[in-house]
Amino acid sequence: MLTEIIKILAIPFLGTALGACCVFLVKKNLNPLFQKSMNGFAAGIMIAASVWSLIIPAIELASANTATPFIPAAIGLWLGIIFFFLTDKLLYLKTYTSENATNPHKQLLPLLAVAIHNIPEGMALGVAFAAWLSGNEIITYSAIFALALGIGVQNFPEGSIISVPLYISGKGRIRSFMLGIVSAIAETLGTVVTLLAASFILPLLPYLLCFAAGAMIYVVIGELCPEMSENGTSHVAILMFAVGFSLMMVLDVALG
Numbered sequence: 001m002l003t004e005i006i007k008i009l010a011i012p013f014l015g016t017a018l019g020a021c022c023v024f025l026v027k028k029n030l031n032p033l034f035q036k037s038m039n040g041f042a043a044g045i046m047i048a049a050s051v052w053s054l055i056i057p058a059i060e061l062a063s064a065n066t067a068t069p070f071i072p073a074a075i076g077l078w079l080g081i082i083f084f085f086l087t088d089k090l091l092y093l094k095t096y097t098s099e100n101a102t103n104p105h106k107q108l109l110p111l112l113a114v115a116i117h118n119i120p121e122g123m124a125l126g127v128a129f130a131a132w133l134s135g136n137e138i139i140t141y142s143a144i145f146a147l148a149l150g151i152g153v154q155n156f157p158e159g160s161i162i163s164v165p166l167y168i169s170g171k172g173r174i175r176s177f178m179l180g181i182v183s184a185i186a187e188t189l190g191t192v193v194t195l196l197a198a199s200f201i202l203p204l205l206p207y208l209l210c211f212a213a214g215a216m217i218y219v220v221i222g223e224l225c226p227e228m229s230e231n232g233t234s235h236v237a238i239l240m241f242a243v244g245f246s247l248m249m250v251l252d253v254a255l256g
Contacts, residue, residue, distance in 0.1 A: 004141065005129060008148045009191060012121065013184045015152030019159025020180025023167045033236060036228050038157035040237030043224040044244025045154040050213035052252040053147040054124055058209035060138050061131070069206070076207035080214025088222065115186040118158075121151050122190020124212035129191070130198035131205055146251040151187075154244070158183065 055073055062069035128147055131139035163180030167173055194201060194208075201208060228237040 005195070008125065008129070008144055009188055011145075011148040011152040012118075012125075012155050012187050013152075013181070015155035016159040016184040016187075017181045019156035019161075020163040020177045022160040023163040023173050023176045023180065026164055026167075032231070033234065035157070035161070036230070036234040036237040037240045038160070039224045039227045040234070040240035041244040042154035042157050043220045043228065044241040044246070045150045045248045046216045046220050046224075048245045048248035048252065049124075049147055049150040050216045052249055053128070053143065053150070054209045054213035054216075057128075057131075057138055057143070058206040058213075061209070062206035072206040073210045076210030077214040077217075079207070080211040080216075081218045082214075083211070084215050084218040084222070115183040118155075118183055118187035119190045119215075121212070121216065122187035122192075123194050123208065124216070125151070125187075126191040126194025126198075127201065127205060127208045127212065129195055130201055133195075133198065134202055143252065146248075146254075149251060150248040153247075155184065155187075 055077070058073045058076065059069045062072045066072070125144065125148060128139050128144045132141060132144060159180045162183060163176045166176040166179055171179070228234060228241070
């Protein structure tokens, strides 16, 4: 059982690490079109994962105990959105933009933002694992693998968005790379803590699954979508959103 958990945890971590490796491939900065494309792809992945890996299973779980399973789903979704709305307001975190490209202090903001944003993703994996370990037939190991793979894919641009600007601000390649993968630690902690609290969490699974979905949707709308349309709408980013969405949908349905 521990082996399966470690394998799943390794997938999102590897996605972040590969993204951070971009610091060894660039001289100045990532192409803006490439950044928009990766943000669009990540947004599609996260929205599809929110629907097929989190919201739909939450409604199916709640339907066993209530005639209105959409109510726990809606409550959990709003709690996740409100939580990250308040987080952004309180901490004033924002992702990398060209305006802070040369300020080394501001370059730490993307790291903090991505680390906090990774917490619900880790929670989503932890909640899914808790349901699987409890013997719930709705959540399968294949579904958990699909969720982890989707998170790992969307972690790639996150790793690059952290490491490349840090390198541009004057930090070395290796240090920028290491800081780039630090954000993955928050994701792992979110999964482990959720698993340790599984006995308390299981009755709240429908709420927590949708809480994670709401948090991920907030990240997409509040962070990724504005970057996709920065300096004008990018049709390539929209197409990449569709690619990411359809890829995650196919993975989740096929493997789940």
